[in-house]
Amino acid sequence: xxxxxxxxxxxxxxxxxxxxxxxxxxxxxxxxxxxxxxxxxxxxxxxxxxxxxxxxxxxxxxxxxxxxxxxxxxxxxxxxxxxxxxxxxxxxxxxxxxxxxxxxxxxxxxxx
Amino acid sequence: xxxxxxxxxxxxxxxxxxxxxxxxxxxxxxxxxxxxxxxxxxxxxxxxxxxxxxxxxxxxxxxxxxxxxxxxxxxxxxxxxxxxxxxxxxxxxxxxxxxxxxxxxxxxxxx
Numbered sequence: 001x002x003x004x005x006x007x008x009x010x011x012x013x014x015x016x017x018x019x020x021x022x023x024x025x026x027x028x029x030x031x032x033x034x035x036x037x038x039x040x041x042x043x044x045x046x047x048x049x050x051x052x053x054x055x056x057x058x059x060x061x062x063x064x065x066x067x068x069x070x071x072x073x074x075x076x077x078x079x080x081x082x083x084x085x086x087x088x089x090x091x092x093x094x095x096x097x098x099x100x101x102x103x104x105x106x107x108x109x110x111x112x
Numbered sequence: 113x114x115x116x117x118x119x120x121x122x123x124x125x126x127x128x129x130x131x132x133x134x135x136x137x138x139x140x141x142x143x144x145x146x147x148x149x150x151x152x153x154x155x156x157x158x159x160x161x162x163x164x165x166x167x168x169x170x171x172x173x174x175x176x177x178x179x180x181x182x183x184x185x186x187x188x189x190x191x192x193x194x195x196x197x198x199x200x201x202x203x204x205x206x207x208x209x210x211x212x213x214x215x216x217x218x219x220x221x222x223x
Contacts (some may be wrong), residue, residue: 031210042116042202042214043155088154092210098143098162099170100212102155 005103006089012109019076023089024069031091032065034074034099037086046074046087057090079110115139116215118203124161124221131190132187133218135203144186146178148199149217155202158196160188182187210215 007022022071023032031050035043049065051057056063062075076083086107091098115138125131135144147158147170159178167178175197177189179218190197203215 033210035213035214040217042216043204043212045211045213048210060179088221090155098160099157100205100210101157101171102147104152 006087006106008106009051009104012111013079015079015081015110017079017110019079019083019108019110021074021108023072023074023103024073025091026070027036027091028091029067032063032072033090034061034063034072035061035088035093035102037088037105039085043088049070055088076108079108081110081112084108116205116213116214118201118215118218120218122219124223125193128192128221129196131193131222132221133188133201133203133220135186135188135215137186137205139205139213140183142183143207144180145204145206145212146176146186146188147202147204148172148197149202150199158188158201176196193220195222198222208219 005024013019029051031048033048034046036046037043047058047063049063060077065072086105088102088105092100117136119134127171143162146158147155149155156172158172159170161167161180180189196207198221201218206212
């Protein structure tokens, strides 16, 4: 089953602009995570937000979670060329943090 | 890559042959996972392990088996490879907090 769905599927912006990606999911969750994947590489964990949290920051990243709408957003501020990657949300479907269900990802391209 | 290695990194095999992929960790994490990544499907969980000799199925476990005889090693076996199992396979590890650390991936092609 596909739990998370990211929107948009692809996003292209100029360096320095902000990038916003959205994730929707279907069932109750304990937490939601965001990962980044550079081309040809494994996924790298960015941030985890728990179901009782509404917003979390990490450097230039800001994640929000709205459990009533079953949605989350990832904001990257002041984008850089190195931010070019695919970004995935992952949820646990309330089954415990060990079993994650990933969305299909947003492909972000930062143009110099 | 957080002390996780996968071998081989690339493999080409023929339909019907057995294939074993290996994941090795040096972090002593309890949980280990195997995912496959395909265009249009994101990452899908195949099997995971919550301890030595303790494993469970994921979303797409048909045609795959796993074994974990040591904390540091998690093996994924395709008993009889099919073309539909052509994919990129990722191993991951975690402790209790949910954050998973991923290996570099294995690209498998079944002809």
